[in-house]
Amino acid sequence: MLTQWPAVDWFEAISENFMDSGGRPRWVLREVAERYPLVLHGVSLSIGSTDPLNADYLGRLKALAAEVKPVWVNDHLCWTGVMGLNAHDLLPLPLTEETLSHVAGRVRQVQDFLERPLILENPSTYLTFAQSALTEPEFLGYLADETGCGLLLDVNNVYVTCFNSDADPVAYLESFPWSSVVQIHLAGHQHCGTHIIDTHDRSVQPAVWELYRLAWARSGGASTLLEWDGNIPSFAEYHAELLRAKLYMDGNFDPEQMITTPSPQEESVSNPVDFLVPTVMEQTVLENV
Numbered sequence: 001m002l003t004q005w006p007a008v009d010w011f012e013a014i015s016e017n018f019m020d021s022g023g024r025p026r027w028v029l030r031e032v033a034e035r036y037p038l039v040l041h042g043v044s045l046s047i048g049s050t051d052p053l054n055a056d057y058l059g060r061l062k063a064l065a066a067e068v069k070p071v072w073v074n075d076h077l078c079w080t081g082v083m084g085l086n087a088h089d090l091l092p093l094p095l096t097e098e099t100l101s102h103v104a105g106r107v108r109q110v111q112d113f114l115e116r117p118l119i120l121e122n123p124s125t126y127l128t129f130a131q132s133a134l135t136e137p138e139f140l141g142y143l144a145d146e147t148g149c150g151l152l153l154d155v156n157n158v159y160v161t162c163f164n165s166d167a168d169p170v171a172y173l174e175s176f177p178w179s180s181v182v183q184i185h186l187a188g189h190q191h192c193g194t195h196i197i198d199t200h201d202r203s204v205q206p207a208v209w210e211l212y213r214l215a216w217a218r219s220g221g222a223s224t225l226l227e228w229d230g231n232i233p234s235f236a237e238y239h240a241e242l243l244r245a246k247l248y249m250d251g252n253f254d255p256e257q258m259i260t261t262p263s264p265q266e267e268s269v270s271n272p273v274d275f276l277v278p279t280v281m282e283q284t285v286l287e288n289v
Helices: 015-019 025-035 055-068 096-114 134-149 155-164 170-174 208-218 235-249 264-269 280-288
Strands: 011-014 038-041 073-076 079-082 087-092 118-122 150-154 181-186 223-226
Touching: 011 015, 011 025, 015 025, 015 055, 015 073, 025 038, 025 223, 055 096, 079 155, 096 118, 096 134, 118 134, 118 181, 134 150, 150 155, 155 170, 155 181, 170 223, 181 208, 208 235, 223 235
Parallel strands: 011 038, 038 073, 073 118, 118 150, 150 181, 181 223
Antiparallel strands: 079 087
């Protein structure tokens, strides 16, 4: 990529992959950040844990952000461990008033320390808590109102969570707090018959594309990113899958229509899809970087 500089609008990097890296990995990230807008995507903040916030983790994250100057820093509404142990998974929270108060306080601490707004993503979940008194959109809406944090809507996660909990994903989207959404994620999943696992290792499924069409229209044009973490194809194949999003933006995409993989020459001269459309929240984030 460093020799071709592909025609994409921005990149997202997993924070933990670079927080402790030096040498070439960190150099590559700096090179990318000099040429493209960059977002840092975290998976270990554990904003919902009962453990104290990890000061060492936050210090390393702040140092990385100071070096590569991301447009924003995001993570997930979840907990990832307890008693200092990392479960290496994004674990769900009971959506209660008590949890809301707990998470809101921690979000404020993180934002004060990082000196920038935090963007939080709805996770994929595989169970629900009997104690939950709020829906996830309600919880995230209250959290954004109380803390000023932004929201990352993962459309694939909506589909996975709603299937696993026998809920309506369209109703989920209709109740989402759209004024706080600054970014959208797309990804592939594995359908296991009785449940779905969020795997990020294949193409986006048609039902998720349809939800994306609805979500993008309601968001007013939030920044869109395609996640692909396993069975990673060539960049040209990945880029072609990402460009499908442009066809869904106008609501007129024919599911039978196929996008061919662009050649490297076409890829380097094609006009990039405008996935970084400014929104009010996005401008606020930029002003605080």
